[in-house]
Amino acid sequence: MASTYLWKLHDLSGIEAKVSDGIHLVPTGSDSIIQVKSRQYPMHCDAIREEIKLLSEPFEIFEFDFWKRPESNGETKVQVKVIDDGNIHAIVSWWVLQLDREGTVFYSTAPRWINSPASIGYWDWCDHWKQCVWFFRGKGMSVSRGEEVLLEASHTETSVSYNLNVQVPKNDTRQHDHNIRDFQLLLSPERIAIYGDSKWRSSVLAAVRNALQGRVNPLCVVVDDSIFLTLLAANLSKTSHVLSLFPGLREKGAQYLETVVKANCFSMDRVEVPEKRKPCLTLQDTRGKKYSNKLLLRFLSQVDMLIGEPYYYANEGMLPWQNLRFWKDRTLLDPVLSEDALIMPCKGILKACAMSLPDLWCSRCCLGDVEGFDHSIVNTTLGACGELPAPKEGPFLPFSIWQCGEIKELSEIFTILEFDFSKPISSCHGTAQVKFTEGGICHGFVLWVDWIMDTDNSIVISTGPEHRYWKQGVKLLSKPVAVGINGCNSNSEYGSTIVEALLEPSSSELILKHAFL
Known part of the structure; x- marks a missing residue:
């Protein structure tokens, strides 16, 4: 597939060519000095549907017959027909399980925009089953509609890798950077995107x-x-x-x-x-x-x-x-x-927002009786956050909210703590009363830090939900709460909440308490 967004996650050399600030993280001829690790990256690809162009129909890579022991390692080559013009920046993969011998019951982890028989009727958002994204080096391979490309794939017991087997021209500067591997920095896709x-x-x-x-x-x-x-x-x-x-x-x-x-x-x-x-x-x-x-x-x-x-x-x-x-x-x-x-930065500001997060909450709620089997024993292991018995509370989750399925902001964004870096480290305490600006079901609070870079407060680097390259902290409620604007829609709805936070910076331990009013 072609996607400018996915391209920005791995090709710092190509992106940096478009900026003119005089800083060269990836100098000409050294485009491999900063790279992402060659592996598959989990991602909810539904969230980027409008930012990708499919360059092929879905095709099968590997098939495993669970009636017999599979091979630990395998290789295959697939001729893929191109259905549109563009640059192949990445390949997105998923798996499909055939659950019966006759081949009538399937379970698919395909994104919703894939039309295949195994995906029909499968519309549930599942955090634990993301798709896998494999980035191809540099600007990708330029292709035209109707041509075929050879895709090579291999697997081990735990991973799958891909290669388009693109031949590098002799005059390509990349042939001179083979010694750079000794100094190569392997960074996350998000870090590369930030630097670009x-x-x-x-x-x-x-x-x-x-x-x-x-x-x-x-x-x-x-x-x-x-x-x-x-x-x-x-x-x-x-x-x-x-x-x-x-x-x-x-x-x-x-x-x-x-x-x-x-x-x-x-x-x-x-x-x-x-x-x-x-x-x-x-x-x-x-x-x-x-x-x-x-x-x-x-x-x-x-x-x-x-x-x-x-x-x-x-x-x-x-x-x-x-x-x-x-x-x-x-x-x-x-x-x-x-x-x-x-x-x-001279200061940090911890900000928060009450949000409706039905998909994320469902994927993190406690398990009980499932089809006659008691699954509660795994709640601690899996880190369950929802439907916990009082007074237990779930942990904070690092999560990219934009990949969180259905979301809705229910309150104004509010400041709960400030950190003054001009002074030595100290414990921080803050309280905020927040009114709900939208009606709905509140599943928890989303928190992030805005870094104030100058004393004039004019340069701010935010790590909030509107920015894709950072994870936010999510605190899910033990039980969802119905809220409304000033609580006027229903006697059962809350119109505001008091949020109290205590943070010990030396250990980065944050305690968050709330009371709905």
Whole structure:
């Protein structure tokens, strides 16, 4: 299939060619230095139906006969007829089970927009059965209606992989980047899309440029795993010194910087990545020790800027407030900050919204008697959230709301907590009374963090539901609640709710309480 959205999730080289901010995460001739891992990615493809173009009819890849033991490994080749013009960016796959010997009962995990006999009548949204998306390298393979392409597929006991077997032209610059594999960064599709997003890049660029104004020979510390911020700080100020801690990328990050330094017009004598990161660096670390690197020595004396996106390589796909690790790191480095040190982002705001999430709630509610069998024993294992006996509460779920099936906002978006990064880390408590703006069934609250990048509050990076590249935190209710506008529609409906939150940033543990009024 062809899809600009899917293309943006894996081809940073092609996307970056369209931006003009002077930062080259993927320099010409090194297009494989940042890639997604070659594997299938789970996704609810119903949500992107309007953003894809089907280039073939559905076709079978593998068939497994469960009456006999299947082979652990297998390969196949399929001639696929193209039904429309376009670039093949990805292949979407799913499975179909034949449940009876006669072949009259099927269970399909196909997206709703696939018309096949096995999919007829199957319209239930199931979180646990997503489709699988496999990305093809670069801009994809250009095809025309009526032609055939050869698709190669192979499987192991646990995975399936695909290849279009595209021949790379001899003059293609990709033939020169085979040695880059040693320095290659494998990032998530969402992270690649963020790095290629022109609006995100321009916002971060403006924030860093404003922060650097008026600073002579600034020492800038990038506390997280942001390669973009590191390149940006070194590129925008020719007198800046940058120390990137790279807690997750570590030596891979250092090797990456050395590979792209020339394309980004700065030298490595202004950039440092410590070989080993200590839990905390202080002024006392300089006593009785000799450092061969002048930049590291200066770091232990004074820091002018401490910045982050925040993004931590190990936190991808986790709850949004777990990136408050930035606040913890900022606090550990407090002894080496100058008096006028700039902290970016300067503030974080925890926002929330009451929502109707019937599909997600049904897929997370407790199991009981199913067709005469007691399934309750698996509730704890599966992390059930709905229909829990009082006073038990379900956990927060990291989830991309746009892939959540049917959704509806029932309240205004409200602020529940604020985090001031100009001060050391501390526990946070907040309460908000929220009126419902729509009637419906409330299944829970969706929470996210807006990162305020500057002191003027003019540059905001939001991780809310309207943005696809971040996960939100979802707190499902034990039982759904009927709500209405001011509760006037029915005596059984609630018109508002009080939400109380307590967060301990050092452990990223958030406690959320609510009361419907």
